Amino acid sequence: MCLGIPGQVVSLEDAGGLRMGKVQFGGVVREVCLEYVPEVALGDYVIVHAGFAISPVDEEEAARTYQLLEEMGQLTELEETAADPGFGQGDRPSDKPS
């Protein structure tokens, strides 16, 4: 019921004093009320629930969360590589004589 789907604002219009627009979700475009997201501009992403944009998608926050997750993934891969018993002595940077 509280389903909210992220989509991109592809048009804006004033419908009798109500801020409306079209939002694209994958291949589907729907008419959405944008009255509650006055800061949103064409091309921005919004979360849509029951025909209303309830929140802009904060691109920086979205990118930050995903970057953190990506980095975490890479870090673990590095740790696994370092801990791999198959690695020969001296192959690891820290093992090289200075």
Next chain:
Amino acid sequence: MKYLDEYRDARVAQELLEQIRGVQKRPWVLMEVCGGQTHSIVKFGIDDLLPGEIELVHGPGCPVCVTPLELIDKAHAIASRPEVIFCSFGDMLRVPGSKCDLLTVKSRGAEVRVVYSPLECLKIARKHPDRQVVFFAIGFETTAPANAMLVWRAKQEGLQNVSVLVSHVLVPPALEAILDSPWNRVQGFLGPGHVCAIMGYREYEEISARYKVPIVITGFEPVDLLEGVLMAVRQLEGGRAEVENQYARAVTRDGNAAARKVVSSVFEVCGRKWRGVGPIPQSGYRLRAEFEAFDAEHRFDVGAIDTQEPAVCISGEVLRGIKKPHDCPAFAKECTPAHPLGATMVSSEGACAAYYLYGRHLKPDNRNAAGKAGQAG
């Protein structure tokens, strides 16, 4: 789709599971509050992937499930009137009242229409000035701004033939009711992401501090839910209890000011009865006196309908995280989504219906097949 696919990345999910396994030392019981989260968890099998000592129990956050029987009976009484065009979100059509559901009422000749947005009711009302257009305004805080805007615009336009049957409920009082129960098992919450997109999370900070319980405001995709679990378990293992925001791409501390303004102009807080749970004080919205003319209960004089719920199922305990669907002897036998006996089987976001849809009543061999069939539907 952007902002969806990356939160379903299996590699990232595996990584988060590793992190959870690394952090978790003791057994913990977490509750996901929102029905949409329950649906995702069961659909993607997230509870099965977690270490056995982390138990997810399913919360009360399915507004379709908790809409009381008497309101559904009132909806049927109103929808059956010849002058009425009764509009509703699709979710409500198959929810049984004490006698039948809205689809049956429609099959008997009532005009019942499914709308995607409450604003569609304005168009219908303008097109049919000789008819009464009634909207079944149900939902949590997430849906309140959409329903409030319908009433606000109807008043602004002077539309005499629009009214709403209001059944609005609020999340924080339900969390307090769960935490106050002597049978409570919940030690941490995955908070409702879209409710907080509207309301912010200051109210949750008070609850977290008062009950010393971690609350992580969480999104709805597998990666969101796993990160929510990780954040909650980190707090519990570290002896912390605070509000953290996993779903920062959609939620801010103060929520959506424009939406809250319209909601508080149209609605005021009142006590509400929850199907399967009973009355909870200050747990819902009703129309403010200035908008009373748009109240369908007054307009059609159905205020006297007061149906009592039969005590045949354990949905009240499922909704409060005390029991699981399996614990009910009627689950998947007398009680199925086609013939639900109680609240948690009536909507796909109810815990019992989600368990049924994704084959949780079958032996493990048959579960994958059922899950795939569910996803295709």
